[in-house]
Amino acid sequence: MTLKFIIMSDLHLVPEGTTSITLDTGARLERAVEAVLARHADADFCILAGDLADHGEAAAYERLKTIIARLPIPVHITLGNHDNRPVFLDVFGADFAATQTGKIDKIIDAEGYRIILLDSAEPGRVDGVLEAVQIDWLRARLAEAMDRPVIVVLHHNANALHIHADTIRLLEPDAFIEALKTHPDIRQIIAGHVHLTSTAMWRGLPFTTLAGGHYSVDFAVDQPQAPMRHISGPGQMAVVVGTPDRTTVLFDDFIDGNPDITWPPH
Numbered sequence: 663m664t665l666k667f668i669i670m671s672d673l674h675l676v677p678e679g680t681t682s683i684t685l686d687t688g689a690r691l692e693r694a695v696e697a698v699l700a701r702h703a704d705a706d707f708c709i710l711a712g713d714l715a716d717h718g719e720a721a722a723y724e725r726l727k728t729i730i731a732r733l734p735i736p737v738h739i740t741l742g743n744h745d746n747r748p749v750f751l752d753v754f755g756a757d758f759a760a761t762q763t764g765k766i767d768k769i770i771d772a773e774g775y776r777i778i779l780l781d782s783a784e785p786g787r788v789d790g791v792l793e794a795v796q797i798d799w800l801r802a803r804l805a806e807a808m809d810r811p812v813i814v815v816l817h818h819n820a821n822a823l824h825i826h827a828d829t830i831r832l833l834e835p836d837a838f839i840e841a842l843k844t845h846p847d848i849r850q851i852i853a854g855h856v857h858l859t860s861t862a863m864w865r866g867l868p869f870t871t872l873a874g875g876h877y878s879v880d881f882a883v884d885q886p887q888a889p890m891r892h893i894s895g896p897g898q899m900a901v902v903v904g905t906p907d908r909t910t911v912l913f914d915d916f917i918d919g920n921p922d923i924t925w926p927p928h
C-alpha cells in the first residue's frame with residue numbers, strides 16, 4: 663500500500679501568445695504534463711496548489727483546463743493569491759465548487775492517508791488567510807482521521823523562511839498550528855507561493871515548499887531589504903510518497919533538471 667501523488671504549484675498561466683516575467687508558463691505546464699506522462703503516470707492523483715492563473719483571467723483558466731486534460735490521473739485543485747475564485751469556478755464548474763466553508767477546501771482519502779487541501783487565498787490580499795470557518799472545518803476533518811496519517815496542502819507557507827517574502831506568508835498562523843496539533847500524525851504541510859524549495863521544522867511540525875512552475879527566487883537570509891532576483895528555473899513539481907511508517911517528498915525538476923550525463927565521453 664503505497665501512496666504517490668504529485669503537487670504542482672505556481673503555474674501562473676497566461677492567455678496563449680503572452681508571457682509572464684518573460685516565461686511562457688503555458689509551455690512550462692506542458693513540460694510538467696509530459697513529465698507526469700513519462701515518469702508519474704502511476705501516481706494516484708495530482709494536486710494543483712494555487713497561483714494557477716497569473717492574473718485570474720478566464721482565458722488562462724480555459725488554457726489550464728485544456729492542458730491538464732492530458733493528465734492521466736485525477737486532478738484536485740485549490741487556489742492562490744493570483745487566482746480569482748469566481749472566474750475559476752465559472753470555468754471549472756460544479757466539480758470544483760466551493761465547500762461548506764465558501765472556499766475550495768477538500769479532503770482526499772487514499773492508501774491509508776488523509777490529504778487535506780486548504781484554500782488560503784483571500785480576495786485583495788497577497789498574504790494568505792484561513793477563515794475561522796475553515797479552521798473549524800479542518801479540526802472536524804482531522805478528528806475524523808485520528809487513525810491515519812495526514813498531509814496538508816495549501817498555497818501559502820505558514821512558516822517564515824528568513825526571506826523577503828516572509829511578510830506575505832499565511833497571516834496569523836496560530837489557529838492553523840493549534841488545529842494541526844489536535845492530530846497525532848501530521849506527516850507534512852506542503853505549500854508553494856515562495857517559488858523556492860525548502861524544508862523546515864516549526865513548532866514541532868514538518869513544513870515543505872516547492873519551487874513550482876514559474877520563475878524561482880534566490881534568497882538573502884534575514885536581509886529583508888535585499889532585492890530578490892528572479893531566476894528562470896527550475897520548473898519543479900513535488901512527488902509525495904507515503905507508506906504507513908514513512909512519508910517522503912521528492913522533487914522532479916522537469917525543466918533544467920538532471921539531464922543525462924553521457925559517460926565515458928566519446
Ligand SMILES: [Fe+2]
Binds near residue numbers: 672713856857876
Ligand atoms: Fe506564485
